[in-house]
Structure formats: structure tokens, C-alpha cells
Amino acid sequence: MKRVDDFRLRFGHKEYVPIMVGGMGVDISTAELALEAARLGGIGHISDAMVNDVSDRRFDTSFVKDKTKLYKHNILNTDKSAVKFDLDILAEATRRHVGATMEAKKGDGLIFVNCMEKLTMNGPRETLQVRMASALDAGIDGITLSAGLHLGSFGLIAEHARFRDAKLGIIVSSVRALQLFLRKNAKLNRLPDFVVVEGPLAGGHLGFGLDWAQYDLAAITAEVIQYLKDEQLAIPVVAAGGIFTGSDAVSFLQAGSAAVQVATRFTVARECGLPDEVKQDYFRANEDDIVVNTISPTGYPMRMLKSSPAIGDGIRPNCESYGYLLDGSGNCAYITSYNRELALHPDGKNISVLDKTCLCTQMRNFKLWTCGHTTYRLKDTTHRQADGSYQLLSAEHIFNDYLHSVDHQVALPAPAV
């Protein structure tokens, strides 16, 4: 019987353990988590979501405070178009986050950065360009472009010295999205080094509508593999979304995927950035505690725990401090919803916004508990302790369980002493 460890992911002449730990913003996939995946020979992701804030937390910079001070005069203004990102600061924050992570890297694996393109930052092109270029400057092994793929993204870094040496990948949820990307990129003569096919059971934003349950990762992955074969394109395909056991992973590897991308199992790792009490909410979750809804202002459905404090919260938009979702004209769907509620409650008190959430503030404060569909199975991966809490796991334990498990077994950790 095959195990994941019987397979290898090949990039050129190099081989890696075919497990990618997916990017989880905002700093849920921490440097510590990504570094463990790389140390064990696989691929770890950090995320550049809200990187100025991540830098403040990691390196004691004051980028968010400084931005808030700069735009303080605008806080009560419903028009946020004046709130811009300073590109030099964005570059510095990215270089710090990526640079420190790469310096700490050990082992034979790789570290990629997950770049969500839906973070349009009131300047979609220039901010994305700075994010990608600074990550390359700081030595990142690769970039995975996700959520809101701009078809021209590779072009933004085509002049960078590392454009052809770093691994560049994209996340798609359909063969059509891949076709469009490849067509648009043809003139650059630079194919993606890998394609992540993310199915409907993943965490975070989904590349499907509310009819997500009608789609099937194995079917979409097979279509993508077939399409690439027909086009004679040797691009490794990485299946993602709902791959819970080593045996699940093996079935994708046997069907032609070069690797799998996993995340949910790692949300309860000690190295994961979620606060420990939130990890306990993930453990306790039952299947009907998990919803896919449309409260993300990005326009993409998002999966989360129903009990997320963010749902229905009516906090004043914090664009002067954050503003990562402002589109090129300074709008965000949450601002529109908030202003509607403010008009009904002009004193600003007791505001509840049900249809959208202030994603920046809520993700930053770990109040929006996005999760994969299989989160309700996490309780089966560990021990329940005498006080009723669940024992956290090490990333190494989870990684090795994927690598060696057979028959859909999940190895429990050694009980905590």
C-alpha cells in the first residue's frame, strides 16, 4: 500500500516531499509553521496579507500606527479614496517578513509566499508589484498567487532579475481559469511552475459560488491534468481542499497530482498563528457549525465557523489603519454596508452589519474564524484532556502523519505529560 512518502514533487532536477502547507492569512500560516514544512522537506507558505501589521507584530515596527496618524483626519469621512499605501513602507514590511523567514530556513524544502490578489490596497497594480518584487528581493523561494487572479500578474515582475528563477504558481478552481491565465501569459514565455487546483472544501475564500457543494476536487483536478497533457505542458498540479489523511493525499498523487496542498489539519498546530483559545473552537466544531457565506467584501464566498465574533459585528471601517480591501477607487463593500446601517442609527451605537464584514479588522484580531470543511474532524486527530480541552499538535507530527499514514488512519500524538 502506497504512502505519501513514496512520491516526490519535482521542480527541475530537485525533489521535494509532495506536501505543501497552504498560505493562511493573516499570519495564521506563520513563519514558524512554514519553516517546519521546509525543514521536513516539503513546502511551507507564509502569507503577505496585511504585511505591515505582521511586520509590526514580528519586528516591533510601527507602520500601522504611523499610517493611522497620517490619515487620522479621514476617520469619520465615509469616502476612503484618499487612504493610500506608501509603497516604500510596503516594500520594507515585505522584505522584513520574508527576509527574516528565509534567514531562518533549514532543511531541503522551500518557502513560498501566498499573495492574495484581492488585497487591492487602493492601488491594485502597483501594490501587487511591490509585494511580489520585494518578496523576490528578500529571497523567497516562490510565490503563489491566489484569490482574484489578475491575468497580468506575472507581467508585473517580468523585469525582475529573479523572474525566471523563483517558483511562480497560481491557484485556480477550474480548467477555464487556468486556460485564461495561460492565454494571457503566453507572450511572456514564462509558464507557471505549478498550478494549485483548489476545490470546494478548502478554507478561506472559495473560487466557487454558493453552489460549491456541487463541485468535486478529484473531477476538477483530473480535468486540469488532462488539459495540460493535451497542451503538452509539463506543469505540476497540486490538489487542495479537504485532503485530510495521508490516504486522501495518496489517491490524488496516484491520479497524477504532483503534490497536495493542505491547511486545515495545521490550524491546530502549536506553530499556527491562531490564538490557542480559537484553536479549541476549531477542535470543538461540528459539521453544522461550519458555514460558507458571502460576508467577505471581496465578493468571494468564504468558509468559517458560525460562531465567529465577526459575523454581524458593526465596527467602524478601519481603512485609515488597514485598508487592504480598498479597490482602485477607494471603495470596499463593507463601507457601503456600514454606511447604510449608520444612516439608520446616526448615533453610531448598536450598529450590526450582517451582510458584510470588516475583513481587515476581523482577520487581524482573529475574530473571523475561517476554516476548511473538514475542521469538524480535527477532534479525531488528538487527545481530549482532563479539563475538556484538546491537546495541540506539533506541525512535525501532522506533517509526518500525512507522510506515513495508510488506510485513512490518523496517528494521535504522544499524550501530553
Ligand SMILES: Cc1cc2nc3c(=O)[nH]c(=O)nc-3n(C[C@H](O)[C@H](O)[C@H](O)COP(=O)(O)O)c2cc1C
Ligand atoms: C484558516 C485558513 C486560512 C486560509 N487563508 C488563505 C489565504 O489567506 N490565502 C489562500 O490562498 N488560501 C487560504 N486558505 C486555503 C489554504 O491555503 C488551502 O489551499 C486549503 O485550505 C487546503 O484545504 P484544507 O484546508 O482542506 O487542507 C486558508 C485555509 C485555512 C484553513
